[in-house]
Amino acid sequence: MQETITVDLVEVSSFKALAVRTGMTPDKSGTRFAWSKLAEHVPLDDARLAGKPAAYVFIPQQQWNKQVDTLWVGLEVREFGAVPDGIEKLAINGGLCASARVLGDEAHMWRVYETMFSWLEQSKDYELDQRDGIFGMETVPLEPLNALTIPYKDIETFNFTMLYPVRRKAESR
Known part of the structure; x- marks a missing residue:
């Protein structure tokens, strides 16, 4: 059976997030450590939380043209309120994003990344x-x-959606 991976353009609203910064680690434990710290200070029953229960991994997009080394793991909030030490406030710009869905094993995940970046390169x-x-x-x-509570090496099915802000090529000139 042929696997179909699609990249769509979707509009994302701007929002606020409380997040923990982490680095890339060879064993990919950085995001799990950041999640643990975030969940300790911003529990899932926190009144500030907005939207459906989902975590975000934020990637500064200028890193894609060299090496991704800094990430944030965060939760969307209606308001920042009191922010504990080690937690950062992020204001996420809304706008048009290239989007692709990952739901499968690690090999599938890497094929989706490849499809996303090929689409961006060829657009x-x-x-x-x-x-x-x-x-x-x-x-x-x-x-x-x-x-984010399971060691990376133990994940059998990767389940997330990529949302990477894009702009018209004419806008960058």
Whole structure:
């Protein structure tokens, strides 16, 4: 059976997030450590939380043209309120995003990344918006299973949506 991976253009609203910064680690434990710290200070019953239960992994988009080394793991909030030490406030710009869905094993996940970046490279109209302060996002559902509580090596099914801000090529000139 042929696997179909599609990249769509979707509009994302701007929002606020409380997040924990982390680095890339060889064993991919950085996001799990950041999630643990975030959940300790911003529990899932926190009145500030907005939207459906999902975590975000935020990627500064200018990193895509070199090496991704800094990420944030966050939760969408209606308001920042009191922010504990080690938690950062992020204002996420809304706008047009290239989006692709990952639901499968690790090999499938890497094929989706490859498809996304091939689409961006080949698009006549759009390019990744790599201006300072622009974050790409990967949304991770927290139900029925929160993958950020499972060691990366133990994940059998990767389940998240890529949302990478794009802009018309003419806008960058």
